[in-house]
Amino acid sequence: MHIAIDLQALQSPTSRQRGIGRYTEAVLKELLELDSQTKYSVFSNSQIEALDFPVNPKYDSHSIAYPTPYETDINSLILKTTLLSKDVDAYFIPSPMEGLDSVIPRFQNFSKRIYTICYDLIPLIFPDTYWSIPGFRDHYLNRLKNITNSDFIFAISEATRQDAIKYLNISPDKIVNISGGVSSFFRPLDELEFHQWNEHFREKFNIKKPFVMYAGGEDWRKNIDGLIRSFADLPKRLQEKYDLVIACKLSASFCKSIESLASQLGIRSSLIITNYVSDEELRALYSTCYLFVFPSFYEGFGLPALEAMSCGAPTIGSSCSSVPEVIGSQDQLFDPHQPNEITTRMCSVLDDSHFHLTLKDRSLKQANSFTWKSVAQKISDVFSEQQPVSRYSVSFSRIPRDFQKxxxxxxxxxxxxxxxxxxxxxxxxxxxxxxxxxxxxxxxxxxxxxxxxxxxxxxxxxxxxxxxxxxxxxxxxxxxxxxxxxxxxxxxxxxxxxxxxxxxxxxxxxxxxxxxxxxxxxxxxxxxxxxxxxxxxxxxxxxxxxxxxxxxxxxxxxxxxxxxxxxxxxxxxxxxxxxxxxxxxxxxxxxxxxxxxxxxxxxxx
Missing domain, CATH: 3.40.50 (Rossmann fold)
Structure with a gap:
């Protein structure tokens, strides 16, 4: 089996620094290292930013020289004909929902197998929120056809798999849950590092108390407002003992909004917004927080929660969508639509040192069950089980036959x-x-x-x-x-x-x-x-x-x-x-x- 792989998610400005880009890079590095009978070729886009992806003699690497930037009929045709001329059996698109800077044609009735990864169906499930964006609906639905027309789909969680079956009418035997993994970079700090980073955060972010942490973005479904309201409902003694740290890049308007909300609720002095942090700082924040809270209404997977657990952070989170798959234990979950439930779960950890230590231990054990190698192996197993589309069902033998034309x-x-x-x-x-x-x-x-x-x-x-x-x-x-x-x-x-x-x-x-x-x-x-x-x-x-x-x-x-x-x-x-x-x-x-x-x-x- 010869599989071509699209690398545009590692080039696109909208994906390469986000969860999809990180997921794609981690999966592909493991997949290409597996000792399998599958031959791989990787394809990048010459019109997007140069690709930083390791060269490996195990696979062929190609940069397609498109004549123009963005997706056009000519670029789509060039990609299709390039794939066919390379005699591949299938095309694997790790991120089929990319923007118009990426060339992802409609592959309906294409003569090669198409494999895609489905991360979530958030805009389809919550259309009132996303369809109002000019041009977004048509682009999203057009890209979505590459998932529905795929020969096989990899879902990053069982929740996403069930959504695809429900909302896209995908046959259950055509889609499999491959789950996710976490980089070995995210691991607990040693004692010396712990003290050094605490001092760094004191100077840079004015974090002087033990803190409750959130990371993951400002989208409405992340429910940051709900987290702030729940923190404000904590007993005064806990509000005075802990800070609430929001550790992710936020827009100026969103910062102003949540600062205003915290002021109204009387906890402005407890709210610390770091804005953008480096990966090293993020790992250290995960490792030094007293509690990580992930209150999302909906996730395709929930990578921040897994990263936090990998660093040993006691973690609680939403009982919705895929988050329970990541966190693993019922007594660490809450209904994100009920702020009082979030408050109760936070109190159960902040007020009970024994339960706090129990969750630290659970976090590391649970995180160890998510590896990129296991994700890559699941993908490789599907490639091995799936047979190429038959190209030579008719014999072209040149052996002469007596008395027969x-x-x-x-x-x-x-x-x-x-x-x-x-x-x-x-x-x-x-x-x-x-x-x-x-x-x-x-x-x-x-x-x-x-x-x-x-x-x-x-x-x-x-x-x-x-x-x-x-x-x-x-x-x-x-x-x-x-x-x-x-x-x-x-x-x-x-x-x-x-x-x-x-x-x-x-x-x-x-x-x-x-x-x-x-x-x-x-x-x-x-x-x-x-x-x-x-x-x-x-x-x-x-x-x-x-x-x-x-x-x-x-x-x-x-x-x-x-x-x-x-x-x-x-x-x-x-x-x-x-x-x-x-x-x-x-x-x-x-x-x-x-x-x-x-x-x-x-x-x-």
Whole structure:
């Protein structure tokens, strides 16, 4: 199994310094170190900030050179064709909900497996709060389709898994809880460090008392207001003994709001706002706090609570969403919608030194059960169990068979007003060496009696596979008559493609056609240049063959195995000009001599 991995969450300004970026980095570092049979390739975005990710000989690293910043149709097409040209079996998107600075196309009906991580469905569950943001609703729902269309989904908690099943109608066997981990960086301080950091916090933040701590952001669902109100309800002796430290980056307006609330409640002198702290300071605050409180209304996982527990902090938290999975014990939980319950839980720890020590011990034991290695192993196990989408359900063996012609399956749209066309002339040339079954996608067409073979509807192809070994599949595609049935068959059974007419084919379908082909032969130099540039092919991925222009040294098909497309004919020069914006010559493949030349190339396979 060859898995491509998207690294844009480690580059995006909206994610790289937040929980999603930290989660992605930690998981991928462990995943790429696992000794598994899976091959990995990582892909970054050249248009976003340079990536600080370790280079490792265990995996290939690629930076995709997008022509423009932000997500565009061209960038989406480049990503899809790049993935297909690298012959990966699946694409793993650790953060499918990124902003428009990241290129994350809609992968509906993509020919490779798509794996995603689902962190939470907060905007979907609380639309009244988030839908009012201009443009957010449409962007969010568009990104969400990459989760719903995934072949398999990794949820970061059982609560998130259940939400996905409930709100997105995800089949339970299509999503698994992989939980989360915590960095080994978050660990208790030794005695010397403890005293040094206490002095540092006294000087920098004026923390002079034992303190109750919160970290995690200012979003409404974090319930900081509720925590302040609950602290204000503590007995006076406890308010005088402890400070309340809010240790995270806050906006100026939010700082002013909670300072005003604390003043109204008479605890302004007990409220300390650190604003942004470094990772080293955060670890030390976790380690020196007397109690960590996590009062969130809703979390996808609850990483701050786990980080605090890893540093030995006695921790209590919300009984909602995923927080109980992290904290683990019922007597450490409270209803965040009831401030008096938060107050009661805080009192139970602040007033009972024995219970306080019990929670310190519990914290370290509970935190040890969450490791990034176990998360990575769960992901790797799914990759190992999932089989790649079958690309070669049809044998292409070149072993000669006595007294038996090679079987060809030829797919095309059959126009009713033509008795002799490209298909018929070509198959007549191949008939001495090949038996051909013709599969058509126009309802009501009858078999052409002059063809050397038998004709069937495309829907009959899989049934025919049971008793026929097709060594060659050829698709003759006319953009003006391209059916979903033809595309669906091509997704599963790749073959040689004769692209007769590109008019009417959108970019996504053109990318699909190009990248589900097994051979590339281009008969016009201008088309060769266009396709090489458009789909980012290197010179060895596409072959230029001058059919009809040079009869000498025709190329053998064995030279072009695993390539992408065969251009057989372009009737209208303008169709190519409209697409590429430049002059292109006709592909001269309509004469009998050119057909003979093509036939000779096929016969040499």
């Amino acid at each position: 090679t079987k060809i399956a030829y797919f095309k749209y059959l126009p009713t007003n033509k008795k002799r066309d490209l298909t018929q002339q070509l198959l007549e040339l191949l008939s001495p060496n090949y038996d051909t079954d013709l599969f058509y996608d126009q309802v009501g067409n009858q078999a052409h009696s002059e063809l050397d073979g038998t004709s069937y509807k495309i829907s009959n192809f899989e049934g025919r596979l049971a008793n026929n070994l097709y060594e060659l599949l050829i698709y003759e595609i006319d953009g003006g008559h391209l059916s979903d049935e033809m595309l669906d068959n091509l997704k599963i059974y790749p073959g040689i493609i004769f692209l007769v007419n590109i008019k009417g084919i959108d970019l996504d379908n053109l990318a699909l056609i190009v990248n589900r082909s097994l051979q590339t032969v281009v008969f016009c130099k201008d088309i060769y240049n266009v396709i090489s540039r458009k789909f980012n092919f290197s010179e060895n991925q596409i072959l230029f063959c001058e059919l009809g222009l040079s009869a000498a040294n025709p190329k053998n098909f064995s030279d072009v195995l695993s390539k992408k497309i065969v251009f057989a004919k372009e009737k209208k020069k303008k169709q190519v000009i409209d697409y590429v914006g430049r002059e292109c010559a006709k592909i001269p493949l309509s004469t009998q001599e050119n057909l003979r030349q093509l036939g000779r190339i096929i016969l040499e396979a």
